[in-house]
Amino acid sequence: GAVVSQHPSWVICKSGTSVKIECRSLDFQATTMFWYRQFPKQSLMLMATSNEGSKATYEQGVEKDKFLINHASLTLSTLTVTSAHPEDSSFYICSASSGEDSNQPQHFGDGTRLSIL
């Protein structure tokens, strides 16, 4: 089946630093990748959608300068949390899809738990 690898799975860093999270599709070409944020005991909230080779589309209320997304190839997208602060601590999950058709399933990574001290 389609496998999506997300790295790192867990990161702790000091306030003010930038953190990069990688999302890779291992056995398929991901035309579209999605980044979600999940707060404890809450649902996944879509942050942005990225298509290979183009700028990401951010959801309302998500700061694009704070959460930089790059989708440089068909197998890799990165999310960089810039100048992270404690309120950015959360569980971040990526998913990847091989097409834009609404019937193309999203395949999810295992998530990254980010803790900012």
Add this chain to the structure above:
Amino acid sequence: GNSVTQMEGPVTLSEEAFLTINCTYTATGYPSLFWYVQYPGEGLQLLLKATKADDKGSNKGFEATYRKETTSFHLEKGSVQVSDSAVYFCALSPPRGRGYNKLIFGAGTRLAVHP
């Protein structure tokens, strides 16, 4: 706007009990509906889906029927196992032609099955 509401957990059942996890949605038109499952320490996996009214999605003994009249997509299983313990997410994809496959999730329901 589009939204998904599912019953709060945790749901605690004994093995072989009947499971229902309620899910209702708000959307314009005819969205696609999904159930995803997240086992401990793993990512989300698609469990089943339905793309039009009255469709029934099924997988691994789980079923859900797309009910347009009640805007519901309740998840059911006749006899749960300990291995079904996980968090279950109901989700919808808004009806749109070309464009990304956007998913809107419910809050998730944790299921704990005891022997």
